[in-house]
Amino acid sequence: MARKNLFEMTPDTAEPEAAAPVRTTLGRPLLGLDRPLRPASPVGAISQSLDGISAKAQRAEEIEKRLAEGQAIIELDPSLVDASFVVDRLGVDAEDQSGLVDQIREHGQQVPILVRPHPERAGRFQVAYGHRRLAAIKEIGGTVKAVVRDLTDEQLIVSQGQENNARTDLSFIERCYFAAKLETKGFGRETIMSSLGVDKAALSRMIALVRRVPSPLIEAIGPAPSFGRQRWAEIADMVEERAKRMRALKHVEDADFRAARSDARFQIIFDLLKISKDKPRVTAWTAPDGTSPAKIKETDTALNIAFDKRGGAQFGAFVERKLLTLFEEFRKETGD
DNA sequence: GCCGAATCCACAGACCAAGC
């Protein structure tokens, strides 16, 4: 299947137009190697060899050229590779990850990860995509196969998002979370839309949803790959009630909840919010003379006023007779 | 009883249009 990745690896076709030293967007050379500028033409290359330039320096230049063009897969020490500056995952299922570890152990790393030179830490790299593969290699030991490209922040997150889209790798809520994080970091909607491959309407809904559900709850539930917009929107609706929100946040501390898989955790919270009703809030209404002839009982669905048969029976009957008058007064006041 | 095809249903996600 063709990938939408804008920054896909290109085959070895055209010769690069210029062989000037390749620099990152920050002006720092790839691999941290700096060299004096040299002519790039074949004549220049010949004269270089004639001049006795060391083979090592030439090889470094060639590697840097190829790396910047994304044409070379190189092997990196995984300890030199940092995660993307925007986290796109809400945790990885241990079973899935162990499957990936077994697969790589058996067949080797078939697909390289994409990294860029770290913009802030010389000599290190930052992942655009391939976080799970990197984690697996770190577990197994050895070097990680990587393509190094000189990417801006925007290119990195678009590349990161598109790779995930291509493999339908992220769940709905992870995509929402990723989108919200990108917006928080100041990326424009256009960039985020490109990264996630969604339209503005979908993006708007995704970001709005993350804003409505407390982050600790999303993080506790995790990716929940079986559940999409509709079900998460239902949870968002339900946690708008403070009592339910607090109940859900309290429940995520539960040991059984923590032990469950992400989909099950979603279902547990969903069921908890769906079926649980607030305990009736009962308050005694106190008259100016200090007596309490009525109790007001409020639930999610009803408000009841109960009159005490002993002290409030007559008052209750009076209120009953006055209901029509009260209703008309209510209509006058509210205009309903 | 088992298996495969057909059908139904719920859900996810994309698209469109209207409104703010």
Add this chain to the structure above:
DNA sequence: GCTTGGTCTGTGGATTCGGC
């Protein structure tokens, strides 16, 4: 430019039914 409601389409799982 963003949000929201409505609609449509594709997909996967469950169920039913007929043939063996």
